[in-house]
Each structure stands twice: as C-alpha cells, then as structure tokens.
Amino acid sequence: MSRHLIPELHGISQTTIDDYTKHSAAITAYLNDFLLKYLFSLYREFDGDIAKAMILGEVAHHNIRLTSDRLPVSQRDVELLRASLKEDKLPPCNPFSVSEATGIPRETVRRKFAELVREGYLKKTAGRSYIFTEKLVQKFAPTNMRLFYEFQVLCARLSQVLAQPDASQDGVSAAERQDQTLDQESK
DSSP states (O other): OOTTTOGGGTTSOHHHHHHHHHTHHHHHHHHHHHHHHHHHHHHHHTTTOHHHHHHHHHHHHHHHOSBTTBOOOSHHHHHHHHHHHHTTOSOOBOHHHHHHHHOOOHHHHHHHHHHHHHTTSEEEOSTTOEEEOHHHHHHHHHHHHHHHHHHHHHHHHHHHHHHSSSSEETTEEHHHHHHHHHHHHHO
16 A cells, blocks of 8 residues: 555555554554544433534634644643633634534534533633633543543554564464453453
8 A cells, every 4th residue: 555546645654554554454453442432432421412522522622722733732731721711711712613623514513502501511702702611621531531541552552563573473363462462461
C-alpha cells in the first residue's frame, strides 16, 4: 500500500503504512475494541443521543483552546483554564460554528444546545454564545479517567504488536501473543 496512491493516506509516513500493513489484523482489532467501548460509553452517558455528545464535545473542545490552534498542555495552562471556567471567561462558541465544525445541521445543533442548557452542561453568555459548565467537568471526570486508562492499555498493546517481527508466528496472531503477555504480566 502506498500513500501516494490513496489520498486519505497523505501525510502518513511510509513506515506507519508498512507497520499497519504488516500487523493490520491486530491493530484493527485493538482499535475497534477501544473505539467501540468509548462509543458505547457515550451512548449510555447520553441516553443514546450520540449527536448531543458530539455537540457538547465540540463546544468543550472550542472553549478550552487557548488560541485557535493550541490546547492546554502545561499545569499553568490547566490552572488558567480552571480560573477562566470559574469566571465565565472561556472562549465561547455558537450553534452556527458547531454546525460548521461537525457537519450536523444547524437546527439540530440549536435544539441540542437548548437541551444541554436545560441539563446544566452549557451556559449562555453574551449574545448567542455558549460555554460549558463545571457540571460537565465533574460529571465526566470518571469517564475521562477510564478512557485514559483504556487508551494506555491500547498504546501498550499496539507497542507490543509493532515490536513483533511479523503479524503471525506459529499460527498465533500478534493480538493473541499480546493478550498472553499482558495476562502473564498482570499475574
């Protein structure tokens, strides 16, 4: 597979493409497992309304940006973000910008904003702009911790898969070897 032949692969190194090709079954299985767990957790948290989860996520993502292209990464950034949240000084956004960013129809976004305000996750600021509330932070902290843990497990599994010389050895897949290794390490 070559990144030059498939437009979706533009910007991905040939080494990454080769690694994926060599271990595609294990990588696909682990990624699928991680993503499905996350999607099902969102489905449960939002009573089946994935669009609402996406919209709230986009608002929060916009609100926490320190500049148009920089997310908070240092402890100082996080402290500034917390102070801004307490003082309602986060960069607000509106239904139109969320609709543009997500591709979700503007009327759907507007309805979901109204629901999220009623539920206490969003707060209206000046004009037609909105920011997320402390309730969102408190409600999803356990979910985010769990997601972080699952992500660490995924990274460990993928690292071990990529360390294997080839995708299959003696009829045992890289994914099966990875699970056996993790089971042994946990004992």
